[in-house]
Amino acid sequence: MKIILLAIASLTTSVHASDFPVDVFDASTQCTSRMTGTGERFVPPCHFPEVSLDSDQNTNYSNSSIVRSGLFKTVLDYSFTCESIRPLSVRYNLTAGVDASSSNRVSGSRSYENSNIELTHGFTNSILNFASLEGNTGFQAIKPGCKLTVQQLLTYPEPRYFNQLTTHLVSYNNQLKLLINIATPSSNHINLISTIDNTLSTLEFLQFDIEDEFLLDTVQVTIADLIESKSHLTNNCSAGSSSTLCSAEISNLRNFISNSLVFNEGRISQLYNFLNEQVSWLSGKPLGRDQFILSNGLNKLSSQL
Numbered sequence: 001m002k003i004i005l006l007a008i009a010s011l012t013t014s015v016h017a018s019d020f021p022v023d024v025f026d027a028s029t030q031c032t033s034r035m036t037g038t039g040e041r042f043v044p045p046c047h048f049p050e051v052s053l054d055s056d057q058n059t060n061y062s063n064s065s066i067v068r069s070g071l072f073k074t075v076l077d078y079s080f081t082c083e084s085i086r087p088l089s090v091r092y093n094l095t096a097g098v099d100a101s102s103s104n105r106v107s108g109s110r111s112y113e114n115s116n117i118e119l120t121h122g123f124t125n126s127i128l129n130f131a132s133l134e135g136n137t138g139f140q141a142i143k144p145g146c147k148l149t150v151q152q153l154l155t156y157p158e159p160r161y162f163n164q165l166t167t168h169l170v171s172y173n174n175q176l177k178l179l180i181n182i183a184t185p186s187s188n189h190i191n192l193i194s195t196i197d198n199t200l201s202t203l204e205f206l207q208f209d210i211e212d213e214f215l216l217d218t219v220q221v222t223i224a225d226l227i228e229s230k231s232h233l234t235n236n237c238s239a240g241s242s243s244t245l246c247s248a249e250i251s252n253l254r255n256f257i258s259n260s261l262v263f264n265e266g267r268i269s270q271l272y273n274f275l276n277e278q279v280s281w282l283s284g285k286p287l288g289r290d291q292f293i294l295s296n297g298l299n300k301l302s303s304q305l
Helices: 002-009 159-182 189-209 213-236 244-282 289-302
Strands: 012-015 022-026 032-036 039-043 050-054 072-081 089-095 101-107 114-121 127-134 147-157
Touching (some): 022 127, 072 089, 101 114, 147 289, 159 213, 159 244, 159 289, 189 213, 244 289
Antiparallel strands (some): 032 039, 050 127
C-alpha cells in the first residue's frame, strides 16, 4: 500500500512561489536518449507529471474592503525553447477562484524567447497547473535544449483599475474639501447653493465611471444628501443666511461633509498603505508600464495625506 501511495503522489508536483524559476519540462531528463547520425536526440516515451504552481502575491495591508473588492492581475512569464520533428506543446490551466480561468497550451519555439500570459480576476491567489505534454507520441525526435521554464508567476493589483480608483477617491475628496470650506456659519447661502450645484454636477458625472461598489454607494448617498440639503437651504434661508433655520441647516450640512471626509480619508489611507507596500515589493520585477501606473496612483493618494 505504501508503494502505491508514493506512486500516486509522484504524479503531481506542487511548487511554491519562492521556488521560481521552475523547469516544467526538460526533454534531456524526461524523455529517452538516443544517439543518431546527427547527434543525440530525445524520443518518446517522455515522463510528464502534472505540475501545480502557486502565484507570488503580497497580501500585506489587504484587509480593507476597498482592496478586496478590486481587480488583480496574474502574469505568467515563461520560455519554451524546443526543436523537434513534430511540434511539442504543454497544456495548462490558470485559475483564480471561480471568477476567472484560462485554459490553453504553450508551444515550443525554435529560438529562445520570453513570453507571458495574463489573467485578470478578483482578490484571490492564482494557481497554474501544467496538465499534459502533447506531441510526444509516435514518430518523434527532439533536439537537446528542449525545455519549458516558468520564470515567474506573479499576482498584483490590476494597475488601470487601481489607478482609476485613486482618481475617483481623490476627486470625491476634493469636492468634499471644497464644500466644507464654503459651508461655514458666515456663508452666503446663495453662494453655498451654487457650490452644491457644481458639486452635484461633478459627482453625478463621476458615478457613471466608478467600478468599486463601495465607493459608488458612498457617492450616491452623498448626492442624495446634497440634493436634500439644497432643498432645505432654499426653503429655510429665504429670510437670510443668518436666520436660525438657515444656520441650523448649514451646520447639519457641515457635519455631514465632515463625517464623509473622515470616512473617505480613512479609505484613502488604507489604499495608500496597500499600494505603497505593493510598489515597494514589485520594485525590480519585470512589470513594464504597470509599475509606473501603480506608482502614479500612489502619488495621487499621497496628495491627500
